[in-house]
Amino acid sequence: MTARVGRKKTTIYDVAAAVDASVSTVSLVLNGDWSRYRIKEETSERILKTAHELGYKVNLRARGLRLSKSGLAGMIMPHYRNRFFADLAETFELGARKRNLCPIVVSTQRDVEVESKVASTLLAQRVEFLFIVGVADPAILNRMCEEASVPCVNVDLPGAGAPSVVSDxxxxxxxxxxxxxxxxxxxxxxxxxxxxxxxxxxxxxxxxxxxxxxxxxxxxxxxxxxxxxxxxxxxxxxxxxxxxxxxxxxxxxxxxxxxxxxxxxxxxxxxxxxxxxxxxxxxxxxxxxxxxxxxxxxxxxxxQDVESMMEIAFNSLDSERQLARDILMVPPILERA
Amino acid sequence: MTARVGRKKTTIYDVAAAVDASVSTVSLVLNGDWSRYRIKEETSERILKTAHELGYKVNLRARGLRLSKSGLAGMIMPHYRNRFFADLAETFELGARKRNLCPIVVSTQRDVEVESKVASTLLAQRVEFLFIVGVADPAILNRMCEEASVPCVNVDLPGAGAPSVVSDxxxxxxxxxxxxxxxxxxxxxxxxxxxxxxxxxxxxxxxxxxxxxxxxxxxxxxxxxxxxxxxxxxxxxxxxxxxxxxxxxxxxxxxxxxxxxxxxxxxxxxxxxxxxxxxxxxxxxxxxxxxxxxxxxxxxxxxQDVESMMEIAFNSLDSERQLARDILMVPPILERA
DNA sequence: ATCAAGTGCTAAATGGATTTAGCAGACGGA
DNA sequence: TCCGTCTGCTAAATCCATTTAGCACTTGAT
Missing domain, CATH: 3.40.50.2300 (Response regulator)
Known part of the structure; x- marks a missing residue:
């Protein structure tokens, strides 16, 4: 473990220099499709080994720029102080991770100003989609998402600007x-x-x-x-x-x-x-x-049936359903009779 | 509001082309230091107006790449299901926003595997610092942060690899x-x-x-x-x-x-x-x-005095305190006698 | 006429990764 | 000998924004 004491992070350029290969080769190897590009297994292994030794970690912002995907999943909600919202947050995170995305959940204390500001930050971060939870008037946020062409879904409180998932x-x-x-x-x-x-x-x-x-x-x-x-x-x-x-x-x-x-x-x-x-x-x-x-x-x-709600919400992100803008009702569960 | 029907996002290049100016000028204007670079007020206004009309929104990932700052603040914690953690999350978000950063809070259900994976995602996103909350053994995570030279702090449960803030x-x-x-x-x-x-x-x-x-x-x-x-x-x-x-x-x-x-x-x-x-x-x-x-x-x-704990935690991110690695004790508050 | 100072703006390098077209060399067959 | 086919790899364009050095021109003073 060649400790990176110097403060700069290792890049594929460093790895390329170290193994005396080109950046492209390094990139291909690190992305796993070395065989598809006919790169020798031995070369591939050398690169992998060196990358590990140098403590290489991909820079997701650079990758995101190139691929125009951020790998970020956004959600805004009022707060975490009751079980319903807490469960929504955790279920959202789980769903995001399952899709290989990094969840960003931000609470806004039901403040309209904060809601707008947070949403625009998340959109500027180029989140791949936005869950809008418990927002009294989602219209503005739906509009913002539409302008940024970012799919979104309203949860808990419905709005006409996007599909909505609410308890019945x-x-x-x-x-x-x-x-x-x-x-x-x-x-x-x-x-x-x-x-x-x-x-x-x-x-x-x-x-x-x-x-x-x-x-x-x-x-x-x-x-x-x-x-x-x-x-x-x-x-x-x-x-x-x-x-x-x-x-x-x-x-x-x-x-x-x-x-x-x-x-x-x-x-x-x-x-x-x-x-x-x-x-x-x-x-x-x-x-x-x-x-x-x-x-x-x-x-x-x-x-409230958080699991189902979130599953439906995730499913409503595809383009047909984005256009449909239905209000989807989920029956809550009777916990004790 | 020239609706962006085409799905591509507006960039400074689009704006530059629209006003027939150079990208640099547009960038300078949009960053507010047009006067420092002696750009005419009239030009500046034209650019601003056009940018707005085209619905331009800065791409934070590109900016982040250039400036090697992500504008992201990371925190990992077990869950949101009690008031202590919920309050920690909200207070963290507030602190991050106050510092003009976008908070990323991820819950890990106290699963060591998940903790590591989440931490490495956050580090790959190049968060500016990482709060490690309620993790039984922060050592590995502290190590990861050190390798990535990302400041971190342990909250609620202490560790020797970074400063720690805990209730007394x-x-x-x-x-x-x-x-x-x-x-x-x-x-x-x-x-x-x-x-x-x-x-x-x-x-x-x-x-x-x-x-x-x-x-x-x-x-x-x-x-x-x-x-x-x-x-x-x-x-x-x-x-x-x-x-x-x-x-x-x-x-x-x-x-x-x-x-x-x-x-x-x-x-x-x-x-x-x-x-x-x-x-x-x-x-x-x-x-x-x-x-x-x-x-x-x-x-x-x-x-537990969440506000104080978080304030102290934020303060412990500077480099001297990162090195000190103290355990900082915060007295909890007696709510009712 | 000449030069310094001021004005308004731009070219180009940079950050880190992805991806495609294509190059150079080896080898086999006719 | 020449061509076609593999093999193994690389150059270069691209994503979008930031930032500095410096260009071209005007004005005023000498």
Missing amino acids: NQAGACLVTQKLINKVRATGRSVDDMLFLGGVAGEYATDNRVAGFLDALRQAGVDPHPDMVSCCGYRPENSSSAFRAYVERRGRLPSGLFISSITTFEGVVRYSVSSGTLLDCAVGCFDWDPFAADLPFTVAMLR | NQAGACLVTQKLINKVRATGRSVDDMLFLGGVAGEYATDNRVAGFLDALRQAGVDPHPDMVSCCGYRPENSSSAFRAYVERRGRLPSGLFISSITTFEGVVRYSVSSGTLLDCAVGCFDWDPFAADLPFTVAMLR
Whole structure:
């Protein structure tokens, strides 16, 4: 191991000089097609050996320039702080590596400015494609990708500028609500008395989850009234106080509680702990977290099917599907009933 | 916006041709030092305008090749599935962007093979530096970085091949244990009866946390006995059954419980829920998670000071500090007492 | 008329790899 | 002897941007 103390990196030129061959030969050998170009096995071995001794490592930026491929796969997402996003990131990385690409995942904290800046950096790095995850308005980013002719796909929140892969919020919410209704009925309480908590009215995911919730109620013969839905936002503080207000106003817990997201869940738990209220009602949640799954009451949790979503997303990068721009729905998985 | 329908990207050559100027002029203008090279403002404006119209975006790989800088900042870490790692990733990204670099974070699932492969890809991409986070044996990776003359730093788990930034596990554990001891004494129970649960004996973090736990006990005049420490691994199933065994064997809960990590915590909660045991003892945990912080009993949680750790890590990339290879200890923050 | 200084710009080298067309020599057959 | 065929390799163009030395011209002073 001839230590490279000198700070410059070894190039194919160095290797060529060392073995007294041409750069082309070295390149051909290092790329493995020496036999196709009739280069003697002995020469090939000498080159390989020397390259290794000199600590040669290909410069992917130079190769990328020549081949106009970067070997980079880009993804932008809000953050890593819940299991859904964390799993998306890890699954994306796995998929990228499987395709011999180097994943670049960047989180943007849902800041529109940052989203644009990050996207343009990634495009300037010439990523081979871009996954756009959980971005409220993907239109601008889709546009940027189109101008750079870089394939892209929207995940989690759909947009019209590219194919989109999202969980089937409505069907999932409907399924969980049906479970809750069964439980409520089993305990003899009234299905009229159920509550949807969390999210923001007007937002894609929330609206669809509410729709699924209401679907199930209607199917069960209930005529939903406005008091059954409380979209109080995502922050735990909000759901905590909204839930407190609801309970105090009505003097009792709802018979069944549909929680729209994991942070909303946190707020409910916080209320329960601080008020000493035991949550003895049917509870369902559109999200999954190992901690929540272990809490002192049974929760029907819906886990989004990250593996399938990502597989579909990867598949939607080819050109026909890029043009189609469909919204592809993936059913979430019921984690616990 | 002259739409680039043709799939090739615009280069400075295209711009030069369009404005009938030389490539050099275009490059100088686009890099903002047109006045330093006495290029007329009018020319400069024409070039800028045309570049914009043609949708020109610099090719960072070409620039990187020329300048032998990639503009990439690399980090490898086990996964994103707990708040500590998630926060590390986000803080790293922020720091990279602040330095005008594009962050590349790759998770390796603690697989030694994957770690090496990912590291060599990142080095071949010529990242400007590499953060090595939570890697059990950083030696090989440090070596690779040294050969590539890429600065690196170990975070969370130390190694001798580069500077390391770690939480002060021992001091933190000691601090929490002192809190627990006070609580135990306040409730009149015996400090002899405390338990350290989780982790793996022989591992850096665990050993230091155990040492801190024992320090505090000795300071409190207790002579620690083997039954006070149960290193049952990290998985919730392990801690769940280990804790059950402990409680059943002794017929009661410990007076104070020191939990070594968040996954261990999950197991304890799982036991508590499944057995209907109320955890009415002093509980402390070396880790932090918003969900855990809201559970139905008070937990003294130690949150690792990610911001400080990352700042120190970034600072340790300069050449003197690269050579020093110190282990830098950062005290964790007591989140709740 | 001559020279220095200033103005506005460009040619060309460079960074590291890939890839194709083709060169030089050996060898066999007619 | 001459041609065709192999064998083993290489020259050179190319990808795109950066950067320095320096060219050609004008202006003003002497």
